[in-house]
Amino acid sequence: MSDRHYWLVKSEPNAFSFDDLVASPERTTYWDGVRNYQARNFIRDGIKKGDLVLFYHSNAEPTAVVGVARVTREAYPDHTAFDRKDPHYDPKSKREAPTWYMVDVQAVERFVRPVTLADLRGVKGLEKMALLQKGSRLSVQPVTAREFEIVRTLGTPAAL
Numbered sequence: 001m002s003d004r005h006y007w008l009v010k011s012e013p014n015a016f017s018f019d020d021l022v023a024s025p026e027r028t029t030y031w032d033g034v035r036n037y038q039a040r041n042f043i044r045d046g047i048k049k050g051d052l053v054l055f056y057h058s059n060a061e062p063t064a065v066v067g068v069a070r071v072t073r074e075a076y077p078d079h080t081a082f083d084r085k086d087p088h089y090d091p092k093s094k095r096e097a098p099t100w101y102m103v104d105v106q107a108v109e110r111f112v113r114p115v116t117l118a119d120l121r122g123v124k125g126l127e128k129m130a131l132l133q134k135g136s137r138l139s140v141q142p143v144t145a146r147e148f149e150i151v152r153t154l155g156t157p158a159a160l
Contacts, residue, residue, distance in 0.1 A: 005051045006148040007042070008065070008131055009105070010058040010139045018055045018067045018110065022160060027107040028072055032080045033088040034100065039140040044075045044101045046142065053105055054143060054151055056131070057114075064114035065151055073104035111155030125150045 009031060011017065021029060034040055053069040077098035080088040093099035120126055130141040143151075 003048070004145075005046065005048065006054070006143040006145055007047060007051060007071075008054040008056055008141045008143050009069075010056045012059040013057045014059075017057065018107065021055070021067075021069065021105070021107045022110065024107075027160060028104055030073075030078075030102045030104050032078050032102040034078070034102070034139055035088065035090070036138060039138045040100055042138075042140045042142065043103055047071055047075065047103050047140075049074050052108070052148060054148065055107075058139075062114075062116040062118065064116040064119075065111065065155060066114045067107060067111050067155075068109040068152060068157060069105040070108050071103050072106045075101040075103055078102040107160055109152075109157035109159055112158050113154070113156050115151055115154045119154060120151070123150060123154070 021027060034043060049071055051071045053071065054065045055067045055069050056065050057063060078100040080086040081090040081093035081098065081100045082095055083089055090099060120129065120132060125146055126132060129143065129147045130136050
């Protein structure tokens, strides 16, 4: 049995898109700016190197899962919380006792066909997917292995 876990991360494409991730050096960047405690706990305590991530464009037309990334570095303090000039600055977070964490992710596959939120609704096997639950707004969410494979198959992935 694999120790790999699966996740969904949301990003507004006008802030940071999957194309931005692909254009990053080695298709890798840090996933910063998470300022929700439950999402932070997933990052800090759950996400491990090698886990796979569905990359979801939120606040877009249409909202959709557009690709897959791999976690390349486990949780470490989110430096943007300490930078007064950064929009994610948090004066309560201290370097010696950080509140917020981030991970590094690397683009692995782009979906040939983005999988929209409308596409996901009604798909057998996704009934309990966190993204589809009423009031689900977390920017980092766990996904089961089965949910991951269903979404990946719907997207028809292409290697980068």
